[in-house]
Amino acid sequence: MERKIRVLVAKPGLDGHDRGAKVIARALRDAGMEVIYTGLRQTPEQIVQAALQEDVDVVALSILSGAHNHLFPRVVELLKENKAEDILVFGGGVIPEDDIPFLKSKGIAEVFGPGTPTSVTVDFIKANIKRK
Amino acid sequence: MQTNHEDLAQRCLSGDIRAIARLISLLEDGDRQAYQIFGTLKNSLGRAQVIGITGPPGSGKSTLTDKMITGLRKRGKRVGVIAVDPSSPFSGGAILGDRLRMQGHATDPGVFIRSLASRGTLGGLSKATASAVHILDAAGYDCIIIETVGVGQSEVDIVKVADTVILVSVPGLGDDIQVIKAGIMEIGDIFAVNKADRDGADRVVREIRAMLETQAMLKFGKAVPAGPDTLAARNAEAVHHGRLMETPQKTETEQDPHAALELPPVLKTVAETGEGVDVLLETALKQFETARLSGELEKRRMRAIRAQLQDLVSWQVMEYFLSHEGVRHLDRLSKAVFSHSIDIYSAAETLFEEFFHGGIK
Numbered sequence: 001m002e003r004k005i006r007v008l009v010a011k012p013g014l015d016g017h018d019r020g021a022k023v024i025a026r027a028l029r030d031a032g033m034e035v036i037y038t039g040l041r042q043t044p045e046q047i048v049q050a051a052l053q054e055d056v057d058v059v060a061l062s063i064l065s066g067a068h069n070h071l072f073p074r075v076v077e078l079l080k081e082n083k084a085e086d087i088l089v090f091g092g093g094v095i096p097e098d099d100i101p102f103l104k105s106k107g108i109a110e111v112f113g114p115g116t117p118t119s120v121t122v123d124f125i126k127a128n129i130k131r132k
Numbered sequence: 133m134q135t136n137h138e139d140l141a142q143r144c145l146s147g148d149i150r151a152i153a154r155l156i157s158l159l160e161d162g163d164r165q166a167y168q169i170f171g172t173l174k175n176s177l178g179r180a181q182v183i184g185i186t187g188p189p190g191s192g193k194s195t196l197t198d199k200m201i202t203g204l205r206k207r208g209k210r211v212g213v214i215a216v217d218p219s220s221p222f223s224g225g226a227i228l229g230d231r232l233r234m235q236g237h238a239t240d241p242g243v244f245i246r247s248l249a250s251r252g253t254l255g256g257l258s259k260a261t262a263s264a265v266h267i268l269d270a271a272g273y274d275c276i277i278i279e280t281v282g283v284g285q286s287e288v289d290i291v292k293v294a295d296t297v298i299l300v301s302v303p304g305l306g307d308d309i310q311v312i313k314a315g316i317m318e319i320g321d322i323f324a325v326n327k328a329d330r331d332g333a334d335r336v337v338r339e340i341r342a343m344l345e346t347q348a349m350l351k352f353g354k355a356v357p358a359g360p361d362t363l364a365a366r367n368a369e370a371v372h373h374g375r376l377m378e379t380p381q382k383t384e385t386e387q388d389p390h391a392a393l394e395l396p397p398v399l400k401t402v403a404e405t406g407e408g409v410d411v412l413l414e415t416a417l418k419q420f421e422t423a424r425l426s427g428e429l430e431k432r433r434m435r436a437i438r439a440q441l442q443d444l445v446s447w448q449v450m451e452y453f454l455s456h457e458g459v460r461h462l463d464r465l466s467k468a469v470f471s472h473s474i475d476i477y478s479a480a481e482t483l484f485e486e487f488f489h490g491g492i493k
Contacts, residue, residue, distance in 0.1 A: 003161045004224070004249070029225035034249045039232035046238040050231065053244055055153035084150065 005033040005129060006056040010047040011040045012075065015065035020093060020114075024060060027118035033125070044074040051079065051087055057129045060121075061108075063093040073106035080107075086130045092116070141169040144271050145176060149244065152271050156246055159263040173270040178433070180212070180269040181420045182276045184294030186256060186316070189282025191300045192326040194233035195403035197279050201237050202406075203413040204275050210242045212268030212276040216257055219249040226250075230279055244268060255289030256280040259447065262293050262440050286315040292439040295429060296416050298322045301340065303332035308339040317343065321396050321419060324412055328400035340398045348395055453487060461486065 009025045011018055018040055025035045036054050038047060051059050059079070061072055072091050079087055091103065092112040100111045109128060112121055137158075143151030158166035183200075185193045197213060204211045215230035228247035237243040246268075250258045257280060268276050280290050290297055299320030311317055317340075325336045397415050401408035423429040452458075465479040474482070 004251075006157075025227055029220060029227050030223045032220075032223045032225045034219075034226045034228060034247075036228045036231055036247050038235055038238075042235060043239075046235055049238045050235065050245075052149050053153055053238075053246055054231075055150075055157045055246075082150070 005058070005125065006036065006054060007033050007058040007060055007125065008036045008038065008047070008051045008054055008056045009060045009062070010038040010042050010050070010075075011062050012042050012044055012047060012071040013063050013065050013067045014041055015063065016040055017064055018062070020064075021060075021062040024062070024092065024118065024121060027122060028060075028125070031122040033122075044071055044078055047075055048078040048082060048084075052082055052084060056087060057131055058088045058090070058125055061089065061091045061093075063091065063095075066094075068093065068095050069099055069102060072103055072108050076107035088125070088129055090121075090124070092121075137166060137169050138172065141172040144169070144267060145173065147271050152244065152267055153246065155267050156248075156260070156264045159267070160248065160251075160258070160260040162259075170266065173266065176270040176272075177266055178269070180265075180273055180276045181417070182265055182269075182278065182293060182295045183416055184278045184280065184290035184297045185300060186280040186283050186287070186290050186297060186319075187300030187324075187326075188284065188302070188305065191282070191302045192401075192403040193279050193282070193300055194230040196298075196300060196324065196326060196401065196409065196412075197230070197277050198234045198236065199403055199406045199409040200277060200413050201234060201243055203410055205237075205240065205242060207417075209274040210272065211237075211244075212265075212271070212273035213243070213245040213279070214248060214261060214264050214268070214276065215245065215279040216248045216250055216261060216281050218281050219251045221252075224251075244271070244273060250281055253289075254287065256283045256287030257289045257293065259443075261289075262443075265293055283316060285313060288316060288319050291319050292436050292443070295423070295432065296321050296420055298324055298412070298416065300324045300326050301336055302327045303330045303336050308342070311339045311343045312346070318347075322412065322415055323396055323398040324401050324408075325398065326401045326403050328408065329402050329405075333400060337398050337400060341395075344395050344398070458483075458487060 007028050009021050011021055021037070025037050028035045036050065036056065038050055047059065059075060061075060063071060068091060076089050079085060079089065088109055089107065090110040090112065091108050095103070095111050095113060103111055110124055140151045140155050144155055155166065155169065185197055187193055194215065197215070201211050201213065213234065215228070217226055217228045217230055219226045226249035228249060231245055231247050234245055237245065246264060248258045248261060248264060253259050257278070261278060265276055265278065278290065278294060280287065297319050299316065299322070301323065302325070323340050325333050325340070327333070399408060399412050399415065401412055403409065420429070423432065461483055465474065465483055468474045469476045469479050
Protein backbone atom coordinates (compact mmCIF):
# COMPACT_ATOMS: atom_id res chain seq x y z
CA MET A 1 0.00 0.00 0.00
CA GLU A 2 1.27 3.49 -0.79
CA ARG A 3 2.07 5.95 1.95
CA LYS A 4 -0.54 8.69 2.25
CA ILE A 5 0.48 12.26 2.86
CA ARG A 6 -1.21 13.48 6.05
CA VAL A 7 -1.77 17.17 6.64
CA LEU A 8 -3.05 19.03 9.69
CA VAL A 9 -4.90 22.18 8.69
CA ALA A 10 -5.09 24.42 11.72
CA LYS A 11 -6.42 27.84 12.64
CA PRO A 12 -4.37 29.35 15.45
CA GLY A 13 -5.52 32.49 17.18
CA LEU A 14 -8.81 34.20 17.58
CA ASP A 15 -10.16 34.98 14.13
CA GLY A 16 -13.44 33.33 13.37
CA HIS A 17 -13.30 32.84 9.64
CA ASP A 18 -12.16 29.60 8.06
CA ARG A 19 -13.34 29.64 4.47
CA GLY A 20 -9.72 29.71 3.23
CA ALA A 21 -8.66 26.85 5.49
CA LYS A 22 -11.60 24.78 4.28
CA VAL A 23 -10.82 25.48 0.62
CA ILE A 24 -7.23 24.37 1.18
CA ALA A 25 -8.41 21.27 3.04
CA ARG A 26 -10.71 20.40 0.19
CA ALA A 27 -8.00 20.94 -2.45
CA LEU A 28 -5.55 18.73 -0.57
CA ARG A 29 -8.23 16.07 -0.20
CA ASP A 30 -8.77 16.16 -3.96
CA ALA A 31 -5.03 15.77 -4.42
CA GLY A 32 -5.27 12.48 -2.53
CA MET A 33 -4.05 13.64 0.86
CA GLU A 34 -5.58 12.91 4.24
CA VAL A 35 -6.43 16.18 5.89
CA ILE A 36 -7.17 16.58 9.57
CA TYR A 37 -8.94 19.83 10.33
CA THR A 38 -8.72 21.18 13.89
CA GLY A 39 -11.39 23.83 13.71
CA LEU A 40 -11.14 27.44 14.85
CA ARG A 41 -9.36 29.16 17.73
CA GLN A 42 -6.60 26.72 18.47
CA THR A 43 -3.60 27.36 20.67
CA PRO A 44 -0.15 26.40 19.34
CA GLU A 45 -0.05 23.73 22.08
CA GLN A 46 -3.29 22.14 20.84
CA ILE A 47 -2.07 22.24 17.24
CA VAL A 48 1.25 20.62 18.04
CA GLN A 49 -0.27 17.84 20.16
CA ALA A 50 -2.74 17.12 17.36
CA ALA A 51 0.11 17.04 14.83
CA LEU A 52 2.04 14.55 16.96
CA GLN A 53 -0.91 12.24 17.64
CA GLU A 54 -2.01 12.34 14.02
CA ASP A 55 1.56 11.69 12.79
CA VAL A 56 1.22 14.27 10.03
CA ASP A 57 3.83 15.20 7.44
CA VAL A 58 2.66 18.78 7.23
CA VAL A 59 1.08 21.44 9.41
CA ALA A 60 -0.73 24.10 7.38
CA LEU A 61 -1.54 27.19 9.43
CA SER A 62 -4.10 29.77 8.43
CA ILE A 63 -4.44 33.10 10.14
CA LEU A 64 -6.24 36.30 9.29
CA SER A 65 -6.09 38.29 12.51
CA GLY A 66 -2.50 39.55 12.31
CA ALA A 67 -1.05 37.44 15.13
CA HIS A 68 1.04 35.34 12.74
CA ASN A 69 4.41 36.74 13.87
CA HIS A 70 3.76 35.36 17.32
CA LEU A 71 1.74 32.21 16.65
CA PHE A 72 3.47 30.68 13.60
CA PRO A 73 6.98 30.64 15.15
CA ARG A 74 5.50 29.28 18.40
CA VAL A 75 4.16 26.24 16.54
CA VAL A 76 7.60 25.58 15.00
CA GLU A 77 9.23 26.02 18.40
CA LEU A 78 6.89 23.55 20.11
CA LEU A 79 7.39 20.99 17.35
CA LYS A 80 11.15 21.27 17.91
CA GLU A 81 10.70 20.82 21.66
CA ASN A 82 8.88 17.58 20.86
CA LYS A 83 11.60 16.42 18.48
CA ALA A 84 9.24 16.77 15.55
CA GLU A 85 11.19 19.19 13.40
CA ASP A 86 10.72 16.75 10.51
CA ILE A 87 7.16 18.05 10.17
CA LEU A 88 6.88 20.67 7.44
CA VAL A 89 5.14 23.90 8.52
CA PHE A 90 3.75 26.48 6.16
CA GLY A 91 1.27 29.30 6.49
CA GLY A 92 -1.39 31.19 4.67
CA GLY A 93 -3.96 33.89 5.16
CA VAL A 94 -3.58 37.63 5.30
CA ILE A 95 0.16 38.06 5.86
CA PRO A 96 1.96 41.31 4.87
CA GLU A 97 4.86 40.77 2.45
CA ASP A 98 7.24 42.43 4.92
CA ASP A 99 6.61 39.77 7.53
CA ILE A 100 7.46 36.83 5.28
CA PRO A 101 11.28 36.94 5.64
CA PHE A 102 10.92 36.98 9.43
CA LEU A 103 8.54 34.01 9.37
CA LYS A 104 10.86 32.06 7.08
CA SER A 105 13.78 32.76 9.41
CA LYS A 106 11.67 31.21 12.17
CA GLY A 107 11.19 27.96 10.28
CA ILE A 108 7.99 28.60 8.37
CA ALA A 109 8.80 26.92 5.06
CA GLU A 110 6.52 29.08 2.91
CA VAL A 111 3.71 31.62 3.13
CA PHE A 112 0.85 31.57 0.65
CA GLY A 113 -1.22 34.72 0.33
CA PRO A 114 -4.75 35.19 -0.99
CA GLY A 115 -5.13 34.21 -4.64
CA THR A 116 -2.51 31.48 -4.60
CA PRO A 117 -3.74 28.69 -6.89
CA THR A 118 -4.34 25.59 -4.79
CA SER A 119 -2.20 23.56 -7.19
CA VAL A 120 0.81 25.61 -6.05
CA THR A 121 0.19 24.53 -2.46
CA VAL A 122 -0.27 20.90 -3.48
CA ASP A 123 2.96 20.89 -5.48
CA PHE A 124 4.80 22.62 -2.68
CA ILE A 125 3.80 19.91 -0.22
CA LYS A 126 4.74 17.08 -2.56
CA ALA A 127 8.15 18.63 -3.24
CA ASN A 128 8.99 19.52 0.34
CA ILE A 129 7.76 16.89 2.77
CA LYS A 130 10.71 15.59 4.69
CA ARG A 131 9.50 12.10 5.46
CA LYS A 132 9.25 10.15 2.21
CA MET B 133 14.36 -1.42 9.79
CA GLN B 134 14.07 -4.27 12.23
CA THR B 135 15.71 -2.44 15.14
CA ASN B 136 13.73 0.67 14.33
CA HIS B 137 10.48 -1.26 14.70
CA GLU B 138 11.63 -2.88 17.92
CA ASP B 139 12.59 0.52 19.26
CA LEU B 140 9.16 1.89 18.34
CA ALA B 141 7.48 -1.06 20.07
CA GLN B 142 9.43 -0.47 23.27
CA ARG B 143 8.66 3.24 23.20
CA CYS B 144 5.00 2.46 22.54
CA LEU B 145 4.90 0.29 25.67
CA SER B 146 6.26 3.21 27.66
CA GLY B 147 3.56 5.49 26.24
CA ASP B 148 5.69 7.59 23.86
CA ILE B 149 3.28 9.66 21.74
CA ARG B 150 5.39 9.82 18.58
CA ALA B 151 6.09 6.10 18.65
CA ILE B 152 2.38 5.30 19.09
CA ALA B 153 1.46 7.66 16.27
CA ARG B 154 4.15 6.35 13.93
CA LEU B 155 3.28 2.70 14.53
CA ILE B 156 -0.35 3.39 13.68
CA SER B 157 0.79 5.05 10.42
CA LEU B 158 3.03 2.13 9.49
CA LEU B 159 0.21 -0.33 10.08
CA GLU B 160 -2.18 1.89 8.14
CA ASP B 161 0.20 2.00 5.20
CA GLY B 162 0.33 -1.79 5.16
CA ASP B 163 3.96 -2.11 6.24
CA ARG B 164 4.24 -5.88 6.64
CA GLN B 165 7.36 -5.66 8.75
CA ALA B 166 5.55 -3.49 11.24
CA TYR B 167 3.37 -6.48 12.15
CA GLN B 168 6.42 -7.96 13.82
CA ILE B 169 6.05 -5.50 16.68
CA PHE B 170 3.06 -7.49 17.89
CA GLY B 171 5.49 -10.18 18.96
CA THR B 172 6.71 -7.63 21.50
CA LEU B 173 3.30 -6.16 22.27
CA LYS B 174 1.14 -9.26 22.50
CA ASN B 175 1.46 -9.75 26.24
CA SER B 176 0.23 -6.23 26.84
CA LEU B 177 -2.99 -6.62 24.87
CA GLY B 178 -6.55 -7.17 26.05
CA ARG B 179 -6.46 -4.83 29.02
CA ALA B 180 -8.48 -1.91 27.69
CA GLN B 181 -12.23 -1.68 27.39
CA VAL B 182 -13.05 -0.94 23.77
CA ILE B 183 -16.21 1.09 23.23
CA GLY B 184 -17.56 1.49 19.69
CA ILE B 185 -19.74 4.43 18.80
CA THR B 186 -21.68 4.14 15.60
CA GLY B 187 -24.66 5.81 13.96
CA PRO B 188 -25.66 7.93 10.97
CA PRO B 189 -23.70 10.99 9.79
CA GLY B 190 -24.49 14.04 11.88
CA SER B 191 -26.06 12.08 14.71
CA GLY B 192 -23.55 13.52 17.17
CA LYS B 193 -21.04 10.69 17.53
CA SER B 194 -18.02 13.00 17.78
CA THR B 195 -19.66 15.33 20.27
CA LEU B 196 -20.81 12.34 22.30
CA THR B 197 -17.26 10.96 22.20
CA ASP B 198 -15.93 14.32 23.35
CA LYS B 199 -18.24 14.29 26.37
CA MET B 200 -17.47 10.65 27.13
CA ILE B 201 -13.76 11.44 27.18
CA THR B 202 -14.50 14.09 29.83
CA GLY B 203 -16.45 11.55 31.90
CA LEU B 204 -13.74 8.92 31.63
CA ARG B 205 -11.04 11.42 32.61
CA LYS B 206 -13.09 12.34 35.71
CA ARG B 207 -12.97 8.66 36.62
CA GLY B 208 -9.20 8.71 36.30
CA LYS B 209 -9.07 6.63 33.15
CA ARG B 210 -6.63 7.22 30.31
CA VAL B 211 -8.48 7.41 27.02
CA GLY B 212 -7.51 6.53 23.47
CA VAL B 213 -9.77 7.58 20.62
CA ILE B 214 -9.82 6.33 17.05
CA ALA B 215 -12.10 8.32 14.81
CA VAL B 216 -12.77 7.03 11.30
CA ASP B 217 -14.00 9.19 8.45
CA PRO B 218 -14.52 8.21 4.81
CA SER B 219 -11.88 8.39 2.07
CA SER B 220 -12.77 9.79 -1.32
CA PRO B 221 -13.45 6.96 -3.78
CA PHE B 222 -12.00 9.22 -6.48
CA SER B 223 -8.87 10.88 -5.16
CA GLY B 224 -8.21 8.60 -2.21
CA GLY B 225 -7.91 11.70 -0.05
CA ALA B 226 -10.00 12.48 2.98
CA ILE B 227 -11.08 15.23 5.31
CA LEU B 228 -10.94 13.95 8.85
CA GLY B 229 -13.13 16.24 10.89
CA ASP B 230 -14.13 14.24 13.96
CA ARG B 231 -11.18 15.49 15.90
CA LEU B 232 -12.50 19.04 15.63
CA ARG B 233 -15.15 18.29 18.29
CA MET B 234 -12.57 16.81 20.65
CA GLN B 235 -9.76 19.35 20.40
CA GLY B 236 -10.49 20.49 23.96
CA HIS B 237 -8.70 17.32 25.05
CA ALA B 238 -5.70 17.80 22.73
CA THR B 239 -3.28 18.92 25.42
CA ASP B 240 -4.41 16.42 28.06
CA PRO B 241 -1.58 13.86 28.31
CA GLY B 242 -4.13 11.23 29.39
CA VAL B 243 -5.92 11.42 26.04
CA PHE B 244 -4.68 10.28 22.63
CA ILE B 245 -6.84 11.00 19.61
CA ARG B 246 -6.14 9.61 16.18
CA SER B 247 -8.14 10.12 12.99
CA LEU B 248 -8.15 7.37 10.38
CA ALA B 249 -9.48 7.47 6.84
CA SER B 250 -11.55 4.46 5.79
CA ARG B 251 -9.33 3.91 2.71
CA GLY B 252 -11.84 1.96 0.71
CA THR B 253 -13.13 -0.31 3.47
CA LEU B 254 -16.92 -0.31 3.53
CA GLY B 255 -17.81 -1.76 6.93
CA GLY B 256 -17.66 1.53 8.83
CA LEU B 257 -14.03 1.16 9.89
CA SER B 258 -10.67 1.00 8.08
CA LYS B 259 -8.51 -2.07 7.73
CA ALA B 260 -6.04 -0.70 10.25
CA THR B 261 -8.60 0.12 12.94
CA ALA B 262 -8.10 -3.13 14.82
CA SER B 263 -4.32 -2.71 14.74
CA ALA B 264 -4.63 0.88 15.95
CA VAL B 265 -6.73 -0.36 18.86
CA HIS B 266 -4.02 -2.89 19.71
CA ILE B 267 -1.37 -0.17 19.70
CA LEU B 268 -3.36 2.05 22.06
CA ASP B 269 -4.14 -0.96 24.24
CA ALA B 270 -0.45 -1.86 24.49
CA ALA B 271 0.39 1.78 25.23
CA GLY B 272 -1.73 1.51 28.37
CA TYR B 273 -4.91 3.42 27.59
CA ASP B 274 -7.67 2.10 29.89
CA CYS B 275 -10.51 2.84 27.59
CA ILE B 276 -10.45 3.07 23.82
CA ILE B 277 -13.32 4.69 21.99
CA ILE B 278 -13.75 3.94 18.30
CA GLU B 279 -15.96 6.30 16.37
CA THR B 280 -17.04 4.74 13.08
CA VAL B 281 -17.74 6.60 9.87
CA GLY B 282 -21.30 7.84 9.64
CA VAL B 283 -23.13 4.64 8.85
CA GLY B 284 -26.31 3.68 7.06
CA GLN B 285 -27.86 0.31 7.56
CA SER B 286 -25.26 -2.38 7.13
CA GLU B 287 -21.86 -1.23 8.33
CA VAL B 288 -21.40 -3.61 11.22
CA ASP B 289 -17.61 -4.17 11.35
CA ILE B 290 -17.49 -2.43 14.71
CA VAL B 291 -18.71 -5.64 16.42
CA LYS B 292 -15.45 -7.28 15.40
CA VAL B 293 -13.44 -4.77 17.40
CA ALA B 294 -15.51 -3.34 20.23
CA ASP B 295 -16.43 -4.86 23.59
CA THR B 296 -19.40 -2.54 23.81
CA VAL B 297 -21.26 -1.01 20.88
CA ILE B 298 -23.22 2.17 21.42
CA LEU B 299 -25.62 2.78 18.59
CA VAL B 300 -26.53 6.44 18.24
CA SER B 301 -29.91 7.36 16.79
CA VAL B 302 -31.56 10.72 16.40
CA PRO B 303 -35.17 11.80 16.00
CA GLY B 304 -36.57 12.37 12.54
CA LEU B 305 -34.87 9.76 10.40
CA GLY B 306 -37.62 7.30 9.67
CA ASP B 307 -40.49 5.27 11.01
CA ASP B 308 -40.61 2.07 13.03
CA ILE B 309 -39.99 -0.08 9.97
CA GLN B 310 -36.44 1.31 9.80
CA VAL B 311 -35.96 0.07 13.34
CA ILE B 312 -36.92 -3.55 12.64
CA LYS B 313 -34.80 -3.95 9.53
CA ALA B 314 -31.82 -6.27 9.70
CA GLY B 315 -28.31 -4.90 10.05
CA ILE B 316 -27.12 -2.04 12.14
CA MET B 317 -30.03 -2.09 14.60
CA GLU B 318 -29.03 -5.59 15.67
CA ILE B 319 -25.56 -4.74 16.91
CA GLY B 320 -26.24 -2.21 19.67
CA ASP B 321 -25.35 -3.18 23.23
CA ILE B 322 -26.59 0.21 24.29
CA PHE B 323 -28.84 2.52 22.29
CA ALA B 324 -28.34 6.25 22.66
CA VAL B 325 -31.07 8.48 21.31
CA ASN B 326 -29.11 11.70 20.87
CA LYS B 327 -30.44 15.23 20.31
CA ALA B 328 -33.15 14.10 22.71
CA ASP B 329 -34.23 17.69 23.25
CA ARG B 330 -35.77 17.60 19.80
CA ASP B 331 -39.29 16.60 18.90
CA GLY B 332 -39.81 12.92 18.33
CA ALA B 333 -37.09 11.64 20.65
CA ASP B 334 -39.55 9.77 22.87
CA ARG B 335 -41.03 8.09 19.83
CA VAL B 336 -37.62 6.85 18.73
CA VAL B 337 -36.98 5.51 22.24
CA ARG B 338 -40.30 3.65 22.21
CA GLU B 339 -39.70 2.23 18.74
CA ILE B 340 -36.28 0.91 19.66
CA ARG B 341 -37.61 -0.56 22.89
CA ALA B 342 -40.48 -2.21 21.06
CA MET B 343 -37.99 -3.66 18.58
CA LEU B 344 -35.81 -5.00 21.37
CA GLU B 345 -38.76 -6.49 23.23
CA THR B 346 -39.99 -8.24 20.10
CA GLN B 347 -36.49 -9.55 19.51
CA ALA B 348 -36.29 -10.93 23.04
CA MET B 349 -39.81 -12.33 22.80
CA LEU B 350 -38.93 -14.23 19.64
CA LYS B 351 -35.80 -15.49 21.28
CA PHE B 352 -37.37 -16.65 24.54
CA GLY B 353 -40.78 -17.55 23.22
CA LYS B 354 -42.72 -15.38 25.63
CA ALA B 355 -43.36 -11.80 26.50
CA VAL B 356 -40.42 -10.38 28.34
CA PRO B 357 -41.01 -8.42 31.49
CA ALA B 358 -39.23 -5.14 31.48
CA GLY B 359 -36.23 -4.64 33.72
CA PRO B 360 -37.16 -3.53 37.24
CA ASP B 361 -35.51 -0.15 36.89
CA THR B 362 -37.55 1.04 34.00
CA LEU B 363 -40.59 -1.17 34.47
CA ALA B 364 -43.06 1.47 35.54
CA ALA B 365 -41.92 3.93 32.96
CA ARG B 366 -42.10 1.48 30.12
CA ASN B 367 -45.51 0.18 31.11
CA ALA B 368 -46.81 3.67 31.23
CA GLU B 369 -45.52 4.24 27.73
CA ALA B 370 -46.91 0.96 26.46
CA VAL B 371 -50.36 1.73 27.89
CA HIS B 372 -50.19 5.25 26.62
CA HIS B 373 -49.55 3.96 23.13
CA GLY B 374 -52.10 1.19 23.27
CA ARG B 375 -49.40 -1.31 22.64
CA LEU B 376 -50.31 -4.73 23.99
CA MET B 377 -47.93 -5.88 26.58
CA GLU B 378 -48.17 -8.69 29.06
CA THR B 379 -48.42 -7.07 32.47
CA PRO B 380 -45.32 -8.12 34.31
CA GLN B 381 -47.13 -8.70 37.59
CA LYS B 382 -45.40 -11.94 38.36
CA THR B 383 -43.52 -13.15 41.36
CA GLU B 384 -39.78 -12.84 41.41
CA THR B 385 -39.25 -16.49 40.50
CA GLU B 386 -41.64 -16.41 37.61
CA GLN B 387 -39.82 -13.52 36.06
CA ASP B 388 -36.99 -14.32 33.79
CA PRO B 389 -34.30 -11.93 35.00
CA HIS B 390 -31.90 -13.20 32.41
CA ALA B 391 -34.28 -12.27 29.65
CA ALA B 392 -34.71 -8.87 31.20
CA LEU B 393 -30.95 -8.41 31.21
CA GLU B 394 -30.78 -9.31 27.56
CA LEU B 395 -32.52 -6.11 26.61
CA PRO B 396 -29.96 -3.46 25.74
CA PRO B 397 -30.68 -0.18 27.51
CA VAL B 398 -32.13 2.68 25.48
CA LEU B 399 -30.93 6.03 26.81
CA LYS B 400 -31.61 9.62 25.90
CA THR B 401 -28.69 12.02 25.47
CA VAL B 402 -28.08 15.60 24.43
CA ALA B 403 -24.37 15.45 23.57
CA GLU B 404 -24.17 19.19 22.96
CA THR B 405 -24.96 19.97 26.63
CA GLY B 406 -23.68 16.69 28.03
CA GLU B 407 -27.11 15.72 29.31
CA GLY B 408 -27.46 11.98 29.82
CA VAL B 409 -23.86 11.25 28.84
CA ASP B 410 -22.81 10.32 32.35
CA VAL B 411 -25.59 7.72 32.60
CA LEU B 412 -24.60 6.40 29.19
CA LEU B 413 -20.97 6.10 30.24
CA GLU B 414 -21.82 4.49 33.57
CA THR B 415 -24.03 1.98 31.74
CA ALA B 416 -21.21 1.11 29.33
CA LEU B 417 -18.69 0.67 32.14
CA LYS B 418 -21.09 -1.47 34.18
CA GLN B 419 -22.02 -3.61 31.18
CA PHE B 420 -18.34 -4.30 30.55
CA GLU B 421 -17.76 -5.28 34.17
CA THR B 422 -20.78 -7.60 34.15
CA ALA B 423 -19.63 -9.21 30.90
CA ARG B 424 -16.15 -9.67 32.29
CA LEU B 425 -17.42 -11.43 35.41
CA SER B 426 -19.94 -13.62 33.58
CA GLY B 427 -17.46 -14.81 30.99
CA GLU B 428 -19.49 -13.19 28.23
CA LEU B 429 -16.62 -10.80 27.43
CA GLU B 430 -14.26 -13.70 26.88
CA LYS B 431 -16.69 -15.33 24.45
CA ARG B 432 -17.22 -12.07 22.63
CA ARG B 433 -13.51 -11.44 22.29
CA MET B 434 -12.96 -14.95 20.99
CA ARG B 435 -15.57 -14.33 18.31
CA ALA B 436 -13.95 -10.98 17.51
CA ILE B 437 -10.48 -12.47 17.18
CA ARG B 438 -11.85 -15.15 14.88
CA ALA B 439 -13.50 -12.52 12.67
CA GLN B 440 -10.37 -10.36 12.61
CA LEU B 441 -8.24 -13.35 11.73
CA GLN B 442 -10.58 -14.21 8.90
CA ASP B 443 -10.33 -10.64 7.59
CA LEU B 444 -6.54 -10.66 7.73
CA VAL B 445 -6.33 -13.91 5.81
CA SER B 446 -8.79 -12.80 3.14
CA TRP B 447 -6.94 -9.50 2.65
CA GLN B 448 -3.68 -11.37 2.35
CA VAL B 449 -5.14 -13.77 -0.19
CA MET B 450 -6.52 -10.88 -2.24
CA GLU B 451 -3.25 -9.01 -2.09
CA TYR B 452 -1.36 -12.12 -3.17
CA PHE B 453 -3.81 -12.69 -6.00
CA LEU B 454 -3.55 -9.14 -7.30
CA SER B 455 0.23 -9.05 -7.07
CA HIS B 456 0.79 -12.41 -8.77
CA GLU B 457 -0.45 -12.13 -12.31
CA GLY B 458 -3.97 -12.39 -10.96
CA VAL B 459 -4.79 -9.00 -12.46
CA ARG B 460 -3.87 -10.17 -15.95
CA HIS B 461 -6.17 -13.15 -15.67
CA LEU B 462 -8.83 -10.92 -14.21
CA ASP B 463 -8.59 -8.76 -17.34
CA ARG B 464 -8.60 -11.77 -19.66
CA LEU B 465 -11.67 -13.31 -18.07
CA SER B 466 -13.51 -10.00 -17.82
CA LYS B 467 -13.15 -9.62 -21.57
CA ALA B 468 -14.39 -13.16 -22.06
CA VAL B 469 -17.46 -12.44 -19.95
CA PHE B 470 -18.11 -9.24 -21.86
CA SER B 471 -17.97 -11.02 -25.20
CA HIS B 472 -20.33 -13.74 -23.90
CA SER B 473 -17.79 -16.51 -24.41
CA ILE B 474 -18.11 -17.46 -20.73
CA ASP B 475 -20.59 -16.57 -18.01
CA ILE B 476 -19.38 -14.58 -15.02
CA TYR B 477 -19.90 -17.40 -12.50
CA SER B 478 -17.90 -19.90 -14.51
CA ALA B 479 -15.24 -17.23 -15.00
CA ALA B 480 -14.96 -16.80 -11.24
CA GLU B 481 -14.74 -20.56 -10.82
CA THR B 482 -12.02 -20.77 -13.50
CA LEU B 483 -10.05 -17.94 -11.93
CA PHE B 484 -10.23 -19.60 -8.53
CA GLU B 485 -9.21 -23.01 -9.86
CA GLU B 486 -6.36 -21.65 -11.95
CA PHE B 487 -5.02 -19.54 -9.15
CA PHE B 488 -5.24 -21.85 -6.21
CA HIS B 489 -4.63 -25.12 -7.94
CA GLY B 490 -1.47 -24.32 -9.76
CA GLY B 491 -2.60 -22.53 -12.92
CA ILE B 492 -1.35 -19.06 -12.14
CA LYS B 493 2.15 -18.52 -10.84
